[in-house]
Every structure is written in C-alpha cells, then in structure tokens.
Amino acid sequence: MSENLARQFLIREDITFLNHGSFGACPRPVFVAYQNWQLELERQPVEFLGRNLTEAMRQPRIALAAELGTIEDNIVGLTNATLGLNIVAQSLDLKPGDQILTTDHEYSALEKTWAYVCRRTGAEIVVVKVPLPLQTETQFTDAILAGMTERTRVLFLSHITSPTALLFPIERAIAEARRRGIWSVIDGAHTPGHIRLDLDRLGADFYAGNCHKWLMAPKGSAFLYARPDMQGLIRPLVISHGWTEASGRPGVLGAFGNSPFIDELEMQGTRDPAPWLTVSAALDYRRDNDWESVAAHCQALAQDTARRLAERTGLAPLSAPEFCAPQMVAMPIPDCDVAALKLALYDKYRIEIPVFRWQDRCIARLSVQGYNSRPQMDLLIDALTDLLALG
Incomplete structure (x- = not known):
C-alpha cells in the first residue's frame, strides 16, 4: 500500500x-486541481476575482463544514491557523489584570501572539504545567481547572500539541470554561484530517485549523470557526472590501451577502485563493482512497x-x-x-x-x-x- x-x-x-x-x-491529483484553479484565475482574472469568487469560496466552506460537524456559516477560509488565532486573540476585549490560561505545550508562534496581546492590553498569561506522562483525562482536566480564577478571561489550548504530539482531552475543560463565561480558543493546526472533529458538539467558542497538513490540501489553506453567538466579536486585522460601516450590527450582512464574519475575513484584497478552493479536491481524494x-x-x-x-x-x-x-x-x-x-x-x-x-x-x-x-x-x-x- x-x-x-x-x-x-x-x-x-x-x-x-x-x-x-x-x-x-x-497528493498529485490534489496538486493538479490546485494548478487548474491557478490557471483558471490567470486566464480571466477579472471574471474570476471580480464576479465569481464569492460563490467559489463558498463551495469549500460547504464541503469542509460537513466534514467538521458544523454549517458553512460558522467557518471562513484563511491562509493558516496562526492567522485565524491572531484574528481571535486581537479581537477579544481584554483589560489589565485579565488572565489568559494556557499550557506549557503550546506552539511558539502562538505563545508570541499572546505575549503581544498582553503587552498591548495589560492582560497576563498563566501557564499550566500538564503532568507527564499523561495517563488520564482527569489528570489533564484537573490541571486546567486548577488554573482557572475569577480573572481568567481566555482558555487557550492546543487540541494536538506541536512539540509533544499529544492529543489533549479538551472537552470538559471547554465546557467548564463556557460555564464560567471564559472564552475558549483552540489551536487545531494538526487536527483536520488527523482526528474526527465535531466542532458544534465540541462547543469551543473559536477554533482554527490547517487544511494543508493532515487534510493534504495545498499550503495556504486553513479555516477559522466561531460559534454563531461569538462571531460578532471578531474584528478583521485588515479592513478591505468585505467591510461595511454597518458591520457588527445585529442582522446586517457583509458587503458580499454573507455574514460580516465571512465577508470581512475572506475579502481582504487580491490574493491567490487556489489553495482554499482545492480543499474540496483534498476531501474527495481522501474518500476515493x-x-x-x-x-x-x-x-x-x-x-x-x-x-x-x-x-x-x-x-x-x-x-x-x-x-x-x-x-x-x-x-x-x-x-x-x-x-x-x-x-x-x-x-x-x-x-x-x-x-x-x-x-x-x-x-x-x-x-x-x-x-x-x-x-x-x-x-x-x-x-x-x-x-x-x-x-
């Protein structure tokens, strides 16, 4: 084989x-699909980017949402998980003395992201040491819950850790964070295509994952998920065509007819959308094989x-x-x-x-x-x- x-x-x-x-x-068949999207873009850039892109971007959302246990309105295509998590981290209204609870197994780029956010807002990072060897779910959850205080505003966890390749049993910690009114932000960079995901059932407020790793889509394909009642908190890092002056108001659509959550993040100037548009081909390849x-x-x-x-x-x-x-x-x-x-x-x-x-x-x-x-x-x-x- x-x-x-x-x-x-x-x-x-x-x-x-x-x-x-x-x-x-x-894989080669997925890479060919990727190149075909790039060729279609170059053959008529104005038609592709100016008239067809909104609908084209929607199709991978439909396919990926079905794979991830949610609906298309809850995910948006981005270039990588780090971008998605930066969008969330820099959108949350944190104040001096607020705490971001995380573990000692996190990806270094996101450690820097939260350090930047803390320097800008006055919030503090609290790092929980996860007991090793990790033998039980209770062992993990008890360590996380012991770190929660009245000042905890964000729970930031990797689902699969980068340095230690551990699959954290995050479900109970997320549920407790929600009960306490703590935002849960999950780094799922390694999870799509690696483990089964049911994002709606998981219940995290925000979840970002890469499609270019275990899902085997091209580099530059990732997603950000936000629960519907949390999408209004998101502020784009770049203001571009997807933004309108009414963005963020209840019931107002984005500039391209989707929710502001989708339009503000998807439509941020000229870029090559081919990696995201190839996600459906990657899902097909996995099923076919x-x-x-x-x-x-x-x-x-x-x-x-x-x-x-x-x-x-x-x-x-x-x-x-x-x-x-x-x-x-x-x-x-x-x-x-x-x-x-x-x-x-x-x-x-x-x-x-x-x-x-x-x-x-x-x-x-x-x-x-x-x-x-x-x-x-x-x-x-x-x-x-x-x-x-x-x-």
Whole structure:
C-alpha cells in the first residue's frame, strides 16, 4: 500500500520524509486541481476575482463544514491557523489584570501572539504545567481547572500539541470554561484530517485549523470557526472590501451577502485563493482512497516505531497511547546535541525529521503518512541507534 501511495505524492525519492506534521504534503491529483484553479484565475482574472469568487469560496466552506460537524456559516477560509488565532486573540476585549490560561505545550508562534496581546492590553498569561506522562483525562482536566480564577478571561489550548504530539482531552475543560463565561480558543493546526472533529458538539467558542497538513490540501489553506453567538466579536486585522460601516450590527450582512464574519475575513484584497478552493479536491481524494484505513495503518506504524525506539533508549513515552496524536508521536531520546543529530540524520541517512529540545527532554518527532513505509521506520531506528550509540 505504501509504495503505491508514495507514487501519488511529490516527495523526492532520495529523501525519507518523516515530517508531514510541519507543512504536510499534497497528493498529485490534489496538486493538479490546485494548478487548474491557478490557471483558471490567470486566464480571466477579472471574471474570476471580480464576479465569481464569492460563490467559489463558498463551495469549500460547504464541503469542509460537513466534514467538521458544523454549517458553512460558522467557518471562513484563511491562509493558516496562526492567522485565524491572531484574528481571535486581537479581537477579544481584554483589560489589565485579565488572565489568559494556557499550557506549557503550546506552539511558539502562538505563545508570541499572546505575549503581544498582553503587552498591548495589560492582560497576563498563566501557564499550566500538564503532568507527564499523561495517563488520564482527569489528570489533564484537573490541571486546567486548577488554573482557572475569577480573572481568567481566555482558555487557550492546543487540541494536538506541536512539540509533544499529544492529543489533549479538551472537552470538559471547554465546557467548564463556557460555564464560567471564559472564552475558549483552540489551536487545531494538526487536527483536520488527523482526528474526527465535531466542532458544534465540541462547543469551543473559536477554533482554527490547517487544511494543508493532515487534510493534504495545498499550503495556504486553513479555516477559522466561531460559534454563531461569538462571531460578532471578531474584528478583521485588515479592513478591505468585505467591510461595511454597518458591520457588527445585529442582522446586517457583509458587503458580499454573507455574514460580516465571512465577508470581512475572506475579502481582504487580491490574493491567490487556489489553495482554499482545492480543499474540496483534498476531501474527495481522501474518500476515493479510503483514507480512514490508510490512517489506521499509519497510526499502527507510528506507535510501533515509537515502541521499538523506547525499547532501545529505555525512555518512557510522554503519554498513554490514547493521548498520543494518531499519526504523529514525540519520541524521547537520550540527551544530545539535537541540532547536530538532526543534521546527521539528514546528511548521512537522508531522513527529514524534527529533532529538538523541549523543556528538559530531547525529542525526535515522527510523522507517518500514507507515503511512508515500514522499511523507512527501520531506517530511522537504525540511524538513531547508530548516531546515539544505542546498540
């Protein structure tokens, strides 16, 4: 299966690519659909951007909303999850002394986002240390709830963490935040196409996710979700054609006939909309190739590889299996020069994989996608055994 699927991707054959989690990889049929959208744009830019774009942008919203357990009016297409989360973070009315509650597992770009917001507003960041190894939902939820105070205004959590590849059980924490009147903002950069999502049932106020990672759409495709009663809080970072002077008033539509939430964020000047317009093709590709079965195979391969490496290092995993991202696992390795190890893996073995230091741990973060194979996992184990002298 992996050999056949590998031929459907554009990954260089001389590279063992084990880093799908960073930027994703687009299958050939999806990439062709992407290029076709770009060609259509260039053949008649005025018709495409001036007359047809509003309806064209709507179609991926319909398809993706069905996949994510919501309706098209609750999501808007953007270029990446970081942009969506910045829009939310800079829209919320925070004041000096307000607290943003988060964890010590968050993505560095968003840590900087909230630091910027705090510098501008006088709010404060409160970081909860998530107990490791993560073994139970109660262990996680109790840590989060213990950090909530009367001053907590925002709960910011990753659904799947970037540095540690953990799948946080966020449902009860979100429900408690809502009960207390705390805005919940969720970083779902790694979730679309990776785990099943039902956004309306999850109940988060705001949720941003990438489509270019595990959904395998082109780079530059992502979404922002907002619950209907929260959409009026959103203020665009860029004021452009989608804005009207009446925007934000109850019952007022945006400049292009959608809600202000959609029109203000979608229509912000000239850009290439092809990545977002290709999301439907990515969803079709997954269905046509029974991607649930592919993903299950990848999950088994990822977990088996992590188990094999742990046997050689003697280092415990960061969590029980149910709290590890299905196709991505942060594997603890012995203390080392992580930059030198990453370079050696690439130069000597042509393996592309993130190796980094997180807090007091050294980690190699493995991603397994449909184009990966068991022989590639064997190569990784052998390479780490050699370079870390594990034999």
